[in-house]
Amino acid sequence: MTVMTSQTTNSTEPARTPEQVLSGLQGREATIEVMGSTTHYWVYTQGNETLDERPTIVLVHGFRGDHHGLLLLTAGLRDYRVIVPDLPGFGRSQPFPQHIHNLAGYVEWLTLFTERIRPTGTTLYLLGHSFGSIIASSAVAGGLAVDRLILVNPIGAPALSGPRGILTRFAVFYYWLGAVLPNRLGYALLTNRLIVRITSIAMVKTSDKHLRRWIHQQHDRYFSVFASREVVLEAFRASVSSDVSSVADGVTAPTLLIAAEHDDITALPAQRKLLTRFANARLDVIPRVGHLVHYETPEEAVTAITTYLMTDD
DSSP states (O other), X not given: XXXXXXXXXOOSSOOOOHHHHHTTOXXXXXXXXXXXXXXXXXXXXXXXXXXXXXXXXXXXXXXXXXXXXXXHXXXXXXXXXXXXXXXXXXXXXXXXXXXXXXXXXXXXXXXXXXXXXXXXXXXXXXXXXXXHHHHHHHHHHTTOXXXXXXXXXXXXXXGGGSTTHHHHHHHHHHHHHHHHSOHHHHHHHHTOHHHHHHHHHHHXXXXXXXXXXXXXXXXXXXXXXXXXXXXXXXXXXXXXXXXXXXXXXXXXXOEEEEEETTOSSSOHHHHHHHHTTSSSEEEEEETTOOSOHHHHOHHHHHHHXXXXXXXXX
16 A cells, blocks of 8 residues: 655646646547447547557546546546546436436446447556546446556545535435426526535635636536436435445455545545555545646646556556
């Protein structure tokens, strides 16, 4: 078991804005039918088609997000073929027609999706952020074969026991109410821009005003792109009813945990405890950031990822 603390990037050059980082990123959109869902996913080879033969990284986004949330990480993974799907029922991917959007459903979907899009004979890495960390680790524990597993802001303990357990309980009521109200009222509640903004403010830690505005804009644009109220409620229940610690014992693939010093969902002591549950894992802690590592400190996360992937087991 190894614990590392990432250092904030120091450079004489001014930091690039998210818009500048993403300006040259181009992905090829594709679709695939998995469990009745037309799943939309994007393939990024950074303009170099020879990357199709290089290691592939599949990225799994968190609750109420879509592939856009992981693009700053994607932009930094220039030496890899990166594949980022929208989870069924979110973004552009259709919901399951005959399956509940629970953890078991998403694990089965991710296993089938990854097996079908995996290039023959190439190295495969799997990365999950937040709720995606639960799905990814559960899939690997259940038998999905990957060369390495990367968990960013992993949900390492039951959500109700986290630093903001009271807010989680409020969220349980909020999503329940959104589902039981008449359709128009329920949908209006779940997509309410004020509530979305309050949620965004609660997670942001950066003091960079431009970056804060950009993050809020991202949440405004993509946080409410879901198929139905039922999908959101089912997925929310899945996100708070399990965590990575419940499956870590079954993960044999080498694993990197990228935790945040000020994560309000899973506190750092719980992440250190989670580390001990894996057979072969490393913990990299990024300072002065919370649950939005993928937005606020993507360069540090990419450095941790690429360093780990270039290191022997």
